[in-house]
Amino acid sequence: MQSFRARVLTPDLDGPGSHPLRWIPDAHVVIDDAGRLVEVAPYTGQPVDEDLRPGVLLPGFVDGHVHYPQTRIVGSASGPLLEWLQRSTFPEESRFSDDTHAREVARIFCAALASAGTTLAFVYASRHETAADAVLDALDQAGLRALVGPVWMDARSPDALTISAERSEEAVRRLADRWHGHDDRLQVAVIPRFAVTSSEAGLRRAGDLSRELGLWATTHLAENTAECDTVAELFGRRYLQVYEDAGLVHDRSVFAHCIHLTDAEWDRFAAAGAVVAHCPDSNAFLGSGNMPTGAVVSRDIPVIIGTDVAAGRSFRVPRILSSAYDNALAAGHELTPATLLWWGTRSGALALGHDHIGAVAPGLDADLVLVDVPPWVDDADGVLAWTLFYADAPLPRRTWVRGRVIWDRDAHAARGGVFPWDLPG
Template sequence: MSTITSIATHNVTKAYRGEILHFVADPAKVAEEASYQYFEDGLLVIKDGLVDAVGNASDLLASLPDTIDVSRYENGLIMPGFIDTHVHYPQTEMIASYGEQLLEWLENYTFPEEKQFADIEHGKRVAEFFLTQLLDAGTTTALVFGTVHKESVDAFFTIAQQKKLRMICGKVLMNQNCPDDLKDTTESGYADSKALIEKWHNTDRLQYAVTPRFAPTCSTEQLNKAGELLKEYPDVYLHTHLSENKNEIAWVSELFPDSDGYLDVYDKSSLLGRRSVFAHGVHLHDHECQRLSDTNSAVAFCPTSNLFLGSGCFNLQQAEAFDVNVGLGTDIGAGTSFSMLTTLNEGYKTQQLRGNKLSPFKSFYLATLGGAIALDLEGTIGNFVKGAEADFIVLDYNATPLMAKRIARCKNLTEKLFVLSMLGDDRHVKATHIMGEKI
């Protein structure tokens, strides 16, 4: 496609030339070729950290002042940074813990690990490593769980702010059905969350998410207080888990007998909305998908985690039928890789198991613009529209001998994207840029 975003020639600071791809619409909603812009020899122009123009290099180069150096990336693909819509930074060091399904995994591995995050210095050390891993894998924005400790969020945001990242995080709310030394109370959870919102939300590129762990660990009173926070601060996020595991769903039914299913527990506390993101949604009923759609809520599709814990295969076709906003999540540490390319690999396989095909265009849409839409950040991140923040990556076609051999046989962009999604991992991220700066 040859559409060019108009260019302002004054004060342009950076330009990058190479093969460029970004999405402008959901491939499931429009003709696939209308869902993206692809420039075989493209130019991305950045001014003051924001996208100023994108188009064919032959069209845009003449508009650039002679003083601008053009950086060239060859044998690779320039695209927006990946967006992870569900991940737990405190679980970084317990990744690949053996042999349990969800509820047992929480009890045996997760809760003991999270107790360490009362120490803010421990949190900073883990946050530094976690964010470095994300950036190495080409992920430039994430929606992140902290722990029940206020210090865990202070630690995370401190490091994210130093790195000038767009990140969303929240303190876990959890006042029942968990170890005593990981419990907060309805009032302390509300007060701590409120203080963190006042301190961090919309500071630089940071945003806050009200974060009930999941319905079983929150009383109705605590969920209602979370709903109060959303009313007091309408532009914060809601981040929690939903319908991940069949035993979990049965437990929710026992704990909340007056609710019409898992989603209704959250709905009764006014937790659904445009900035509400529910992780997993593996076992959703049609009426729940309709309610998610009606409220513009989003689901984070976490295939590596769903396979690792034996939770099941997310029904993407069902979500599409009800026009539910969907992003991708690695769900570290039940997920087994920080790499969104690896996540695309597993996502494709989950849909194969359901008898459905996941096109490579839909995969990369979910990893970029789809994630931005799920997070209500369309126009801010996720593609190269004029004025968007210039967080972008370069995927390397020659990162491994196998990739180089396989790419050489590709006949078109569809085949290249599919090979990247099947064979790619963090080794295939040649460069990561934040607000136009290579980091």
């Protein structure tokens, strides 16, 4: 048992409806030995293990789209999507055939996630099975939750990154045998990188495998107009149709970006029960455009937020939520801060089938993040303002997954750590 006194802000379990948030200015929080929240209630004078006030406990953040092998190239400015892939991404990802490099970056990546307050992430590895294994191992050690897969790239890719769909399938099967369901925290996923680097047969094999093994699938969709034109030229039809024909659009599939879709395509997307990974900072950095937030919200399409590092420039989900607000407003749609918090926590968890996390509520696992806000902030609106929109906010003070501390800022600083991944000592 662990018990705390803290301020608590959490989305409602069921969504940003009539009671979108619960704010407890002085709460008693108890976590049992299995890491489950057993009490979240107003404080009534009990002795506690630790008083975390004036810190605010929030649910851990969910990053629905992030590329682990791009960890070291954040801020690599080299133009729009297709140029950026050639100039920055593919050369870096080619290095992940080296297991030592893959394992070192995996450690850095996990520290970046935990220190950002992220507790669950949907992670693209490079095309290498060994690199996917390395990051799964690091995620396990770090105590994080994740869905992970190697990217499939069986066409129009640099030689060093090209791999047959058959070999990718074999890799996913082996990784799933080893890792899928591990400690109820790790899952293996099917991840064709995107249509441009896939053959028609490769996409179909990926779709078949995800349905055969019941694995989540994810890929990029309609991010950039040059990319959409290339797909139309290569496949002779529109982008979403290519994935539909491959059996990849279903209620366990996540599509990143989704900027250039027609209304009819959005209708089909919604009917399939697919999930949008909204990556507004990446969309800005690569000049891709604005995702039509209204089209998604009006159809009740499940949304998760993606940092999309390294096209996204931050591992911090709140930074991306701030960009989501800007993006929506520019497109004529005003999002509430409560909806943003929902997207970054409970919505992301539910969208990825994790109904046991995403809020600070009894019965859920204790996936939590402790944040600092200025001393004058004493209500839910203020906490949202300073947590979601203040770009200079300090890193979270602490992050827990299932009741276990996976990041402690003060302890890290006391050991001389500056960047989150600095080794102690």
